[in-house]
Amino acid sequence: MKLVSWNVDSLNAALTSASPRAQLSRHVFATLSELAPDVLAIQETKLSVKGPTKKHLEVLDGYFPGYKVAWVSSDEPARKGYAGTMFLYRPELEPVVTYPRLDAPTTMDFEGRMITLEFEDCYITQVYTPNASEGLRRLEDRQVWDRLYADYLATLDASKPVLATGDFNVAHTEIDLANPKSNRRSPGFTDEEREGFTHLLSRGFTDTFRHLHGDVTGAYTWWAQRSKTSKINNTGWRIDYWLVSDRVADKVTKSETVDSGPRQDHTPILLEIEL
Template identity: 35%
Template sequence: MLKFVSWNVNGIRAVEKKGFTDMVKDFNADILAIQETRALKEQLSEDLINIADYTSYWFSAEKKGYSGVSVYTKQTPLDVMYGMDSPEHDAEGRVITLEYDDFYLMNVYFPNAQPKLVRLDWKLGFNQTLHKFANALGEKKSVVLCGDYNVAHKPIDLANPKQNEQNPGYSPEERAWMDEFIGSGYVDAFRMFNQEPDNYTWWSYRFNARAKNIGWRIDYFCVDEKSKGRVKNAEILNEVMGSDHCPVSLDFE
């Protein structure tokens, strides 16, 4: 059994000051996928790059202090793929994929559509490119696709759906893409085990939202349909602090 954890840390250097390396040891994950690192590898401390028992891989945006993903793994991958062969999208450092004997682990930081949905078209283009990329991998072996999807899929996935219907992360267009993605043969692992409301992974720093649990579920593990029997559990680790997101986990056979 492998344990995977995914977490948008909202700045790897900021969360390092909050005890990140100790948190990694506490997770005891076989693979830890991190989003929104907001740093170039050369800006990181040795303590961050070389956490005991892990090898880390980093893919940064060309723009400093922006986006970026990384993976810490105890399992040596067969291959590491940076981006998805799409220069327009890969410049933002949003996708890193590790290949193993019988699965791919894709770590993705999906774009934010931004206020007034000014980046909606760019985000939808990214989503479509990623979907094709994942499908191509899925023809070879199991695909586990984790990260900050930057969309709450259903009304159950955010505290105030009615008020947010035209807002980034819950626009009709973003939800329609998630419908299409799930409908094409991907499974939202958390919902295999938990159909309850009030399960969120992101809370605004404003209005004491986290204490009141006024949040959104926008961080996911998804697997391809043929591999869902390998999923043994999926959880939201909402007791973990340090970011405006909390981690999510997957037990994979």
């Protein structure tokens, strides 16, 4: 099974804009099309509450012919056109699709952050984890989210193996970002967020990239757009993950990034597993 996850940072812009950045995004979609994944998880779609338009679906079908689509968008009382997630999956697959809510703080449950696909032999679930935000104003709520999310995955895992992916908005260890010392209290690298991720793994899950590649450094999934040289200089962060239930970790044959060329922000991540 071949699976890909990508934080697209606005699906509408990627699919319909004429900007240079949108052209780079479409080049990434072309690359993913060539990979022909069984399942593609997309975060930060930023779509309206009505979801993808006819135009969006036509363009996606050009890259992934016949794939089925499951989506959820941010809705009131949350901010509209914010967050949002989507799955595309091969037409022959027939998962049960759910849109979990965690009883999380503030509007987090209404921001379109999670979708789960249930198959006969596993769950595939994606998340766009809330950012602690500027000034760490959302850090306490983020800590609650992390505990609830770990409980959710553990509940799934009690039934069948779990493959969990997405933008987790945390660099787990110092080797997961280029400049750990200067980012010690930055959103995504606080002790609290890192401990939350450690707790998640302790509930029975494996970081597949580290499982296969050990302590390799310089392997990042995100480079800040506001710095024009962040990707050129590889001053990035690894904040996107494929996690799997511990008991199927040895069935993972590949876990790596997908080359997104000069496009900054997130790059897609690939998982291959033999279930």
